[in-house]
Amino acid sequence: MASxxxxxxxxxHISQTATTEEIRTAYKKESLRTHPDRLTNATxxxxxxxxxxxxxxxxxxxxxxxxxxxxxxxxxxxTRNRRETEPDVSSSANFFAQFAxxxxxxxxxxxxxxxxxxxxxxxxxxxELLRPEVQRxxxxxxxxxxxxxxxxxxxxxxxxGLMVGAYAGNRLGAIRDAKGKSVAAVFGELGxxxxxxxxxxxAMKVLGTAL
Numbered sequence: 001m002a003s004x005x006x007x008x009x010x011x012x013h014i015s016q017t018a019t020t021e022e023i024r025t026a027y028k029k030e031s032l033r034t035h036p037d038r039l040t041n042a043t044x045x046x047x048x049x050x051x052x053x054x055x056x057x058x059x060x061x062x063x064x065x066x067x068x069x070x071x072x073x074x075x076x077x078x079t080r081n082r083r084e085t086e087p088d089v090s091s092s093a094n095f096f097a098q099f100a101x102x103x104x105x106x107x108x109x110x111x112x113x114x115x116x117x118x119x120x121x122x123x124x125x126x127x128e129l130l131r132p133e134v135q136r137x138x139x140x141x142x143x144x145x146x147x148x149x150x151x152x153x154x155x156x157x158x159x160x161g162l163m164v165g166a167y168a169g170n171r172l173g174a175i176r177d178a179k180g181k182s183v184a185a186v187f188g189e190l191g192x193x194x195x196x197x198x199x200x201x202x203a204m205k206v207l208g209t210a211l
Contacts, residue, residue: 005080006091008060008073016074020065024125027061031122032203037195051118056089058118059096061125072102123184129205130183133198134190 009016012026034057036042036050063069076099093115100114123130187195203209 005076006056006059006088006095007077008064008092011057011060011089011092012064016077018064023061023064027057027065027125028206030057031061031125032199032206035122035199037192038199040192040196052089054122055115055118056092058116058121059092062116062121119184119188120182123182123187126202127183129202130187130198133201134183134186 009018012018012023012030014022014026018026031054032038034050034053036047036054039047039050042050063073096115187198190198
């Protein structure tokens with residue numbers, strides 16, 4: 001029978017005395033290793049298993065990175081025997097179904113009944129590293145603005161107008177890129193191969209090796 005209580009310390013491969021910074025570092029490593037978007041040629045079953053693992057790692061970080069949530073989790077953890085806290089990823093969903101209310105229910109960026117959104121957790125933690133990679137691979141509004149501005153400028157003033165219009169449109173588009181969407185949202189809109197390339201670049205920065 002699958003465990004009904006997840007061992008979040010085992011999910012992140014850390015000790016129960018880990019510091020907040022150690023928890024954050026562990027999450028970065030495990031989320032990159034388990035991110036389903038790096039499996040470009042995976043079968044549906046492999047993709048599903050990776051997605052479950054990626055979500056469970058996000059759950060572990062969500063609980064352990066917050067002092068109050070960690071204290072409440074630890075109080076439950078201490079009452080379980082070793083057999084009940086095996087690192088079975090399916091136990092994480094059961095945990096949130098049973099105990100989400102002790103975290104105050106749904107929170108910003110979470111999906112009912114309080115379980116965090118794995119993509120948003122990933123985007124928040126990796127924002128500083130992810131933003132330049134996302135902008136390099138997918139400056140959607142900058143390109144769109146540039147093309148539209150160039151077209152209007154050419155109609156108004158031929159080639160000189162095209163150049164001025166392209167620049168103005170590009171700058172307006174860049175503002176839209178910066179303020180219109182979160183890094184996680186833009187990352188999710190990229191193609192599968194582009195996401196895999198970004199994850200590989202992040203792995204080199206965080207792990208020192210490509211996935």
